[in-house]
Amino acid sequence: MTQAPRGAGIGLRAPHHGEILARRPLLAFVEVHSENFFAAGGPLLALLERVRSLSALSLHGVGLSLGSADPLDERHLASLEALVRRFEPALVSEHLSWSSIDGRHANDLLPLPHTREAVAHVAARIGAVQDRLRRRILVENVSRYLDFAESEMPEWEFLGEVARRSGCALLLDVNNVQVNAVNHGFDARRYIEALDPALVAEYHLAGHEATPWGLVDTHASPVAAQVWALFEHALATLGPRPALVEWDADIPTLDVLLDEARRAQSALDHALRDAATESPA
Amino acid sequence: MSALAAWQRAFMEALEDEHEGTASDAPLGFHRASVRARRRDALAATYPIVARLLGRGPFDALAARYARAHPSHSANLDLYGDLFAAFLARQSEADATPCLPDVARLEWACHESFRAADAPALEAAALAAVPSELQGRVRLVLHPSVRVLESAYPIAAIRERAGCDGGPLHAAAGGERVLVHRAGGEVRVRALSDFECRLLRALLRGAALEEVAAALGDEAAASLAPALARLVLEQAIAAFTVAADRA
Incomplete structure (x- = not known):
């Protein structure tokens, strides 16, 4: 396993595959969607070998459906396991969500009701995945447009409980916190302050779109000013962690993405300096 | 639960x-x-x-x-x-x-080919080293990325033109037989002759070269060796086995 990255990275998407190898930008890490590399062979896997030689690698899954009431998808897990064994990534992450029931797949990250039953269920499944992969995984909070009457606890408590019970780490998507806070009327800062800093191992940053109804998590625009501010609050409250800029639709030039990553790196550098000033070794 | x-x-x-x-x-x-x-x-x-x-x-x-x-x-x-x-x-x-479903079949073949398992390409010298009396029993193993399609439309030409400029389509008359495979990290698509198509179908069935030659008829005498040489050169063939004598 490679060393966990310390700085900022970008989510690598198909339009930039060739360019990133040609330019070799200095990045603390590169994150890819695990499922995009489930191929048996071919140039995608060859590309990932080369990317891995340039910077630390993070495998970010979108299809494991950790929260589903269906049995764990054995075939999917086997593909993920093969990928993890071959590439020995620095980070492996998934989402605190579900995407399938009765074998029907939405292929999207659907929110869970924040119930004690869901905590127990998803924590057990994360445990099974961690046993299988023989490593700790990171689990990410997702955006949601609905607040469920069934929920028995606030989202931050749900997230913390799942991590505490399963032993997983948290991938805190700062944009998703902001989107959910605005849409469901809670204090984004309070959400962050409620988390155990020891559990948080990575941050995600992405763009959203403001609509008359509320915020929509689009990953199709630059990181919003409020999200940068919330990121700084997270860095001060929870501490510096590897931070990743995601852009999944209307993907811009690599330069635009690298500029966003530089901004994240700069915020991380400030936080690291502040941390050093406050507690000299 | x-x-x-x-x-x-x-x-x-x-x-x-x-x-x-x-x-x-x-x-x-x-x-x-x-x-x-x-x-x-x-x-x-x-x-x-x-x-x-x-x-x-x-x-x-x-x-x-x-x-x-x-x-x-x-x-x-x-x-x-x-x-x-x-x-x-x-x-x-x-x-x-009407060509759309067959263009879609070709695109799915390309999609599969791109993600198919890796395999080393067969060296022509390795095949040439098989003693001549055993050549007929050679079974060629096609690269896992190989797909063969037949269409009543010129799907490879349609794909190439629509892929290049997206301009208006002037589909030439006539069908095409098409080979899809991966070489040098790229999916390659080319039209096949009727002979090449029948040859690839026979190889996909796992036929030994003597059976392939018999199935291809008179044309095999002149055309089989050059057709095979081209497939080897294109890296469409991954390996071969030589079957033992049959009882």
């Missing part, structure tokens, strides 16, 4: 229950829109030529109909769209542009 399952079942039904006028209503509509976009994008990534030939609006409408007719059966979106060509053949778009 059962409460969560029942809850998810109800949520999935609400998600899939799209009616005119309510499908994009907030807030469930945002989840619906996201699901729709992921499927549409996956289909457009696998079928870029069909998408280009139809144009954005008609392709999106077709993608929405496909999603309803063939719900996604895997968490891996690479597998989404496996039934698209057959579905397309039953749609009005195929009445207007």
